[in-house]
Amino acid sequence: MDMEKAKDIIVDFIGTKLGEAGISGAVVGISGGIDSALVAYLAVEALGAENVLGIHMPENATPGSEVNDAKEVAERLGIDFKIVNISDILATYKDTMPDISEATAPVDGNLKARIRMSVLYYYANMLGRVVMGTGNKTEILLGYFTKYGDGGVDLEPIGDLYKTEVREMSEMLDMPESILNKAPSAGLWEGQTDEEDLGVPYETIDKVLEPILAGEGQERVSARLGVPMTDITSLMKRLRLNMHKRTSPPIADLDELRED
Ligand SMILES: Nc1ncnc2c1ncn2[C@@H]1O[C@H](COP(=O)(O)OP(=O)(O)OC[C@H]2O[C@@H]([n+]3cccc(C(=O)O)c3)[C@H](O)[C@@H]2O)[C@@H](O)[C@H]1O
Ligand SMILES: Nc1ncnc2c1ncn2[C@@H]1O[C@H](COP(=O)(O)OP(=O)(O)OP(=O)(O)O)[C@@H](O)[C@H]1O
Numbered sequence: 001m002d003m004e005k006a007k008d009i010i011v012d013f014i015g016t017k018l019g020e021a022g023i024s025g026a027v028v029g030i031s032g033g034i035d036s037a038l039v040a041y042l043a044v045e046a047l048g049a050e051n052v053l054g055i056h057m058p059e060n061a062t063p064g065s066e067v068n069d070a071k072e073v074a075e076r077l078g079i080d081f082k083i084v085n086i087s088d089i090l091a092t093y094k095d096t097m098p099d100i101s102e103a104t105a106p107v108d109g110n111l112k113a114r115i116r117m118s119v120l121y122y123y124a125n126m127l128g129r130v131v132m133g134t135g136n137k138t139e140i141l142l143g144y145f146t147k148y149g150d151g152g153v154d155l156e157p158i159g160d161l162y163k164t165e166v167r168e169m170s171e172m173l174d175m176p177e178s179i180l181n182k183a184p185s186a187g188l189w190e191g192q193t194d195e196e197d198l199g200v201p202y203e204t205i206d207k208v209l210e211p212i213l214a215g216e217g218q219e220r221v222s223a224r225l226g227v228p229m230t231d232i233t234s235l236m237k238r239l240r241l242n243m244h245k246r247t248s249p250p251i252a253d254l255d256e257l258r259e260d
């Protein structure tokens with residue numbers, strides 16, 4: 001893919017969509033990871049630094065290096081930056097809800113993602129801005145995001161870039177090396193990494209998804225790229241089971257009652 005052209009299309013998309021909405025500014029959750037950093041860079045190019053607010057939302061388990069990387073992004077871009085620690089909000093949720101003894105780390109992790117979404121919308125409401133999504137094509141296809149958490153956004157500028165392409169585009173920008181080099185992590189629990197969760201490296205996932213979505217048979221892709229069928233089957237299962245995250249909630253149809 002011509003990354004310069006892809007960047008121009010995305011920058012134009014951000015400007016056009018906000019223009020259509022009559023809104024001039026955006027709010028971005030900046031985690032210290034590469035997806036949100038790239039979206040912040042693209043939003044600044046489209047809207048100007050004065051129209052982008054970055055919010056970092058650590059909790060007690062967030063490594064201190066993340067705040068430094070998030071701050072560095074904001075400083076390089078010259079955007080407003082706030083830090084909202086979500087630990088007390090999380091603790092209040094958990095103290096308030098009865099019968100939660102079965103909650104696991106992923107259940108709590110999804111709550112963290114939904115708290116972050118609520119904070120971003122609070123600022124978007126208050127400032128008359130939109131919430132920028134940071135989902136990439138790989139995450140969206142696999143449903144590797146929290147429904148109405150990091151998936152609860154107003155637009156998805158990098159949603160047609162595979163994760164490996166996110167890296168490629170980011171390398172063209174003045175992005176901190178530490179962000180370019182770190183392992184992708186949802187940061188929902190200590191030590192979590194995307195590739196451990198997904199069981200297959202992003203390089204392989206992206207290599208496999210593209211031809212399969214273009215119509216090439218799974219077995220043929222497996223043989224051609226030397227990727228075990230078990231990996232391909234597991235990715236396809238994720239894609240199928242998470243289809244509900246890529247559509248609007250179904251509505252019970254009452255048309256038959258309105259025919260006369
Ligand atoms: N067929 C269906 N039709 C309609 N709705 C359906 C459904 N199946 C489940 N659901 C609903 O969906 C819920 C499950 O979805 P969800 O709540 O999203 O939860 P789930 O998909 O179980 O977990 C989210 C996954 O995304 C990962 N994640 C989250 C956040 C950020 C990142 C990152 O990379 O940064 C990654 C996280 O580690 C975890 O693996 C169910 O509780 C149910 O409410
Ligand atoms: N600590 C945080 N502070 C602010 N926003 C966060 C935080 N954690 C997650 N988010 C938001 O949730 C999004 C989804 O997280 P995800 O891990 O997929 O992206 P990333 O951290 O930007 O990149 P990477 O996947 O490489 O870690 C982030 O892009 C960011 O917008």
Ligand SMILES: [Mg+2]
Pocket residue numbers: 031033034184185186187
């Ligand atoms: Mg991350």
